[in-house]
Structures are given as structure tokens and as C-alpha cells.
Amino acid sequence: MNVRSLTELHTVNSFAALPAAFYTRLAAQGLNNPRLLHANADAAALIGLDASALSTPEFLDVFSGRQPLPGGDTLAAVYSGHQFGVWAGQLGDGRAHLLGEVQGPEGAWELQLKGSGMTPYSRMGDGRAVLRSSVREYLASEAMHGLGVPTTRALALVVSDDPVMRETVETAAIVTRMSPSFVRFGSFEHWSSRRQPELLKALADYVIDRYYPECRDAADGESSSDTAPYVNLLRMVTRRTALLMADWQAVGFCHGVMNTDNMSILGLTLDYGPYGFMDGFRLGHVCNHSDSEGRYSWNRQPSVALWNLYRLGGSLHMLVQDADALRAVLDEFEAIFTRAFHDKMAAKLGLMAWTPDDEPLLDDLLKLMDANQADFTLTWRRLADALQGRRSAFEDLFIDRAAAAAWLDRLLARHVQDGRPALEAATAMNRVNPLYVLRNHLAEQAIKAAKMGDASEIDTLMRLLRDPYEAQDGFERYAGLPPDWASGIEVSCSS
Known part of the structure; x- marks a missing residue:
């Protein structure tokens, strides 16, 4: 049974047991008048925390950086690295604090605040994260988990009205990240x-x-x-x-x-x-x-x-x-x-196994998609429809429909060689070709709502992205082509 209080968590703090040269112990710098915008019950269960604990004042105090994790050992880690291929020297957790490590039902998880204030490794930074980037990270890790891609997880998203200067003045936020370890190359x-x-x-x-x-x-x-x-x-x-x-x-x-x-x-x-x-x-x-x-x-x-x-x-x-x-x-x-x-491409194409002869089939599809800027997610998803006779769903994604049709004929001929029933192959394809992914415009809509204190879009996306392969009635717009304005969205290192 999951515990209902942070004080009942089983902390282990193995990284903090390394020599002191690996980190600096210091408290997080909490947000003023913090508000919990969203909490992830699935992630909480990984550390043995009951969903009822997510709405407590204690939870908000800890994950807004105002109080330490009970039993934790707060620190910022040092590391170095190559950035854009150039040696950057010493780096480190410039805006992150490792609160501690918690033993969960199936393994230990480190809990880290991102956007929790300056550390000795902040260099010229202010130690803060903005609402915009925090919403994107919170959603992205859960989207990747839903796709079966190894990833850190996200536990909580806390916001405040504290101003943060980026290209413009934005508001501060802290996202709580979870990982078995944050050790890097x-x-x-x-x-x-x-x-x-x-x-x-x-x-x-x-x-x-x-x-x-x-x-x-x-x-x-x-x-x-x-x-x-x-x-x-x-x-x-x-x-x-x-x-x-x-x-x-x-x-x-x-x-x-x-x-x-x-x-x-x-x-x-x-x-x-x-x-x-x-x-x-x-x-x-x-x-x-x-x-x-x-x-x-x-x-x-x-x-x-x-x-x-x-x-x-x-x-x-x-x-x-x-x-x-x-x-x-x-x-x-x-x-x-x-x-x-x-192996993944064979599964996405509905093939029972990859053969060397499939290389030109895949290469030509990627070249065709590139030339037509065909939508990546929908191209793969609609192959299952084409396999069952609904060719237009696939061909409509290409400006050069004739070329798309010719390539599709090659895939269908390859399926004949496989001898797999079309329905069986299509069902298998829809288990590996997602319908919902975290497109930039969907994240942008969630950010706009979050700026108004509305977490409903985050909640909807979290629900869809947990099972991105299963179509949900009433949520067709989340699986459609992006609107024209989406092409103007730019994300950069300040994101």
C-alpha cells in the first residue's frame, strides 16, 4: 500500500554518499506564493506515494523548493561536458537541486527540482525555469514513457508569479523530475x-x-x-x-x-x-x-x-x-x-521480420516523405488503413500522390510475400505507430491555458499520451494535422 505522507517515504540517498567533491550541499530557493498546477499520480506511485498526498500543503512545500524532502539530502551535482561539439569545461546543476533518493516498490528514484534557484554551477544563469519550458518538460517525459521510450519521469509542476527574464519577462515554475540516476557522460x-x-x-x-x-x-x-x-x-x-x-x-x-x-x-x-x-x-x-x-x-x-x-x-x-x-x-x-x-521499422511497416531487401523500400519511403514533407506520425499510422483497402488516407498526405501510390503498391506486394492476414498486420501496426504524440502546437495550447491557471489541457494530454496508440472518441483534433500557425513555433535553448 502506498504511503500518504512524505515523511513515510523510504529515503536512501546513495549519490549523496559519494565524496563531497561530487556536489555542493545547499538548500533550494523556493518560489513565492507557489501553486501546484499539476501532479502525476502515476509517477507518485513509483516512489510509493499515494495520490491523496499530492494535494497536501506538505507536498506543495517540498516541491516548490520551500522545504527539504523529509529524509532527503539536498544538493547540486557538478559535471562538465562538450556542448555543440566544443569542450565547455565545468558545468553542473545550475538550476537544479537533487532533493534525495526514494526507494519505491520496484526500485529507487532520485527526485530533482528544476528551476529551484542558483547554485555554484549557475555560471551566468539565474537558476530559474519558466512556465513555458516547465510545461514542455513535464509533458514530454510522460509522452515518451507512453511511447515506451526510456526516459526520466515528471512528478509535479509548481508555478508562481515570480518574474523571470528571458527574451521577455515570464513567470517562474519548478518541475520535479524523477530518475534512477541523473549521472551523465x-x-x-x-x-x-x-x-x-x-x-x-x-x-x-x-x-x-x-x-x-x-x-x-x-x-x-x-x-x-x-x-x-x-x-x-x-x-x-x-x-x-x-x-x-x-x-x-x-x-x-x-x-x-x-x-x-x-x-x-x-x-x-x-x-x-x-x-x-x-x-x-x-x-x-x-x-x-x-x-x-x-x-x-x-x-x-x-x-x-x-x-x-x-x-x-x-x-x-x-x-x-x-x-x-x-x-x-x-x-x-x-x-x-x-x-x-x-526491427522497429519492420514492425512499423507491418512486416513479420526485416530482410536486407527491405532497405530500399524504407529508404524510398523516407525520401518520399522528405520530398513531400509528409506528416511523420500520420504517415506511419495510416499505413494500417491502406493495408485494409483505405489507400486514400495514406496518399492524401503526399503532394505527389502518384509517387505515394506507387510506393504503396510495393509495400502491399511485400505483404503478400509475408502471407500475413491484412487485419492482423494492421492491428500489429497500430500497436507500434502512435496516433497521439506531443506535437509543438499541442504543447503550446497547454502552455497558453497554464498561463491562465488552467491545467485542463495538461490533464487531457497526459491522459491521451499515456496510451498513444488507442484512438479516443472526441479527441480527433489531438490526432490531426497541425494547424498552419504551428509552423511558426520556434523553440531554442532558452526553452
């Missing part, structure tokens, strides 16, 4: 760049013992060594990151800021800023208005992830002198990603 880069192998080893041992204990097991036929666990750690992170990239590509998600300090050591989607789910498809789609060179475009995400993994591998080289062993692990990325991506 940049956490390792920090200690390697400072030539402090003892602290790098302490971090690596912590991550292995806490999250990857299997890394200490020698594989059959292999002898154990002092450095083998760190090679295995890189192997585990490489695998998880490759699988995450396949997930992102399959749902048309662009992260926007794939800096090494935004890459999770657990292979989770971390730090939602100027992200975007594609509407009209472009192979080189860039969702971040600040990314003028397109470094983090959709088609570059897997290669950037590998580049980031090389930075992690370079950091671990301080512990593993055998560079060839680390390089061999990194060389596994492409095969893992490609296999996972092809």
Missing part, C-alpha cells in the same frame, strides 16, 4: 579532464555497483581483470544508448541539445529543452532554433550519440589503458543501432 568527463583518476574510479564504481552490477561478472571463457568492469560499463552504456537512438528515430523525436552533459549514463532521455516531435518530415529536421549548423538534426542523432560515447570512452581511458578494448566496444554501436532500428 559529462560526470565522467569532469574527473578525467581534471586528471583525478581516484574520483573518476569512485564514480565508475558507484555507477557499476548501483546500476550495472553485472559488469563485474567475467564472461564465459574470459579472465577477470581490474579494468574489465570499466570496459563492461562502456559496453552497457553503448548498448543502451544505441537502443535509445533507435527509439528516438522510430517515433520522430528530436532532442535538440545532445551535449555530453545531457546524455544519461543509464540510456534515458534526459533534459528536455528544445525538443520536438516532427510534423512534416525532413531527414535533416532541426528542432532547436539555436542549432544554426544543424548538428543535432534528426538524421544525425545516432552519429552524435556515438561521438558522445567516444567522449565517455576517452574519459574511461584513464582507468583502462587498453585503448583497443574500449574502441572495440564502441565499434559495437552501429550494429546494435542498425539491428534495433530495422
Whole structure:
């Protein structure tokens, strides 16, 4: 049974047990006259907290930053990283406070406030987050979870009238993020760049013992060594990151800021800023208005992830002198990603299994979508309709209908080879091709309502995005093409 009070939570605070060099202990800077805009009962259950606790004054006090988490150990973590491919040096939690770690029914979760005030790592920042970006992050993590993509979670969204200066004056908000760990690639880069192998080893041992204990097991036929666990750690992170990239590509998600300090050591989607789910498809789609060179475009995400993994591998080289062993692990990325991506694409196309002959079929579809800027989500979703004879639903998404029809004929011929009944294939396709995604215009509508103190749009989106594959009567506009004004929405690093 879930507990009804924060004082009853079982806190463990494992990260806070690391040496003091890893963080600064300091209190969060709470919001003035805070209001709970929304709380997530599903996320609360992960830490063993009953939904009834979400409406208590105690809950608001803690997650507005005005009081510490009972049993917690509030701190801001230090890390470094590469930003847009350039070494940025020391970074850290510049506007975030880790409240503590709570043992839930099926595992431990760290609770972190984002937008909770300045820390020693704020650099030139004010330590705050605005309502606009907080609503986007709150919704995005839950949308990704609904899609089955590994992600941090969101527990609460607290707002106030405190002014925050961005391009204009906005109002402050705090989103509570949950993750088994917030350790990043940049956490390792920090200690390697400072030539402090003892602290790098302490971090690596912590991550292995806490999250990857299997890394200490020698594989059959292999002898154990002092450095083998760190090679295995890189192997585990490489695998998880490759699988995450396949997930992102399959749902048309662009992260926007794939800096090494935004890459999770657990292979989770971390730090939602100027992200975007594609509407009209472009192979080189860039969702971040600040990314003028397109470094983090959709088609570059897997290669950037590998580049980031090389930075992690370079950091671990301080512990593993055998560079060839680390390089061999990194060389596994492409095969893992490609296999996972092809498996996902086969499922999205309704095929029973991927074959090498399917490569041109997929490539030509992506080129066709790119040339016509066909809607990413609806293109895949309407393939199930086309498979059952309703071709126009699919073809209507393309300016060049003749080319779309010709490609569709090829897919239908491929299905004949599969021998799978059309209804069975269509049903399977609708289980992997979502109907609802967090499009920018839907998030924008939720933000506009939230500015008026209305959380109804957030509530609706949370409900739809928890099960994005099942059509809900009365919510057709959430599954339709974006309105014309949506093309003018821009998100940037300030988002």
C-alpha cells in the first residue's frame, strides 16, 4: 500500500554518499506564493506515494523548493561536458537541486527540482525555469514513457508569479523530475579532464555497483581483470544508448541539445529543452532554433550519440589503458543501432521480420516523405488503413500522390510475400505507430491555458499520451494535422 505522507517515504540517498567533491550541499530557493498546477499520480506511485498526498500543503512545500524532502539530502551535482561539439569545461546543476533518493516498490528514484534557484554551477544563469519550458518538460517525459521510450519521469509542476527574464519577462515554475540516476557522460568527463583518476574510479564504481552490477561478472571463457568492469560499463552504456537512438528515430523525436552533459549514463532521455516531435518530415529536421549548423538534426542523432560515447570512452581511458578494448566496444554501436532500428521499422511497416531487401523500400519511403514533407506520425499510422483497402488516407498526405501510390503498391506486394492476414498486420501496426504524440502546437495550447491557471489541457494530454496508440472518441483534433500557425513555433535553448 502506498504511503500518504512524505515523511513515510523510504529515503536512501546513495549519490549523496559519494565524496563531497561530487556536489555542493545547499538548500533550494523556493518560489513565492507557489501553486501546484499539476501532479502525476502515476509517477507518485513509483516512489510509493499515494495520490491523496499530492494535494497536501506538505507536498506543495517540498516541491516548490520551500522545504527539504523529509529524509532527503539536498544538493547540486557538478559535471562538465562538450556542448555543440566544443569542450565547455565545468558545468553542473545550475538550476537544479537533487532533493534525495526514494526507494519505491520496484526500485529507487532520485527526485530533482528544476528551476529551484542558483547554485555554484549557475555560471551566468539565474537558476530559474519558466512556465513555458516547465510545461514542455513535464509533458514530454510522460509522452515518451507512453511511447515506451526510456526516459526520466515528471512528478509535479509548481508555478508562481515570480518574474523571470528571458527574451521577455515570464513567470517562474519548478518541475520535479524523477530518475534512477541523473549521472551523465559529462560526470565522467569532469574527473578525467581534471586528471583525478581516484574520483573518476569512485564514480565508475558507484555507477557499476548501483546500476550495472553485472559488469563485474567475467564472461564465459574470459579472465577477470581490474579494468574489465570499466570496459563492461562502456559496453552497457553503448548498448543502451544505441537502443535509445533507435527509439528516438522510430517515433520522430528530436532532442535538440545532445551535449555530453545531457546524455544519461543509464540510456534515458534526459533534459528536455528544445525538443520536438516532427510534423512534416525532413531527414535533416532541426528542432532547436539555436542549432544554426544543424548538428543535432534528426538524421544525425545516432552519429552524435556515438561521438558522445567516444567522449565517455576517452574519459574511461584513464582507468583502462587498453585503448583497443574500449574502441572495440564502441565499434559495437552501429550494429546494435542498425539491428534495433530495422526491427522497429519492420514492425512499423507491418512486416513479420526485416530482410536486407527491405532497405530500399524504407529508404524510398523516407525520401518520399522528405520530398513531400509528409506528416511523420500520420504517415506511419495510416499505413494500417491502406493495408485494409483505405489507400486514400495514406496518399492524401503526399503532394505527389502518384509517387505515394506507387510506393504503396510495393509495400502491399511485400505483404503478400509475408502471407500475413491484412487485419492482423494492421492491428500489429497500430500497436507500434502512435496516433497521439506531443506535437509543438499541442504543447503550446497547454502552455497558453497554464498561463491562465488552467491545467485542463495538461490533464487531457497526459491522459491521451499515456496510451498513444488507442484512438479516443472526441479527441480527433489531438490526432490531426497541425494547424498552419504551428509552423511558426520556434523553440531554442532558452526553452
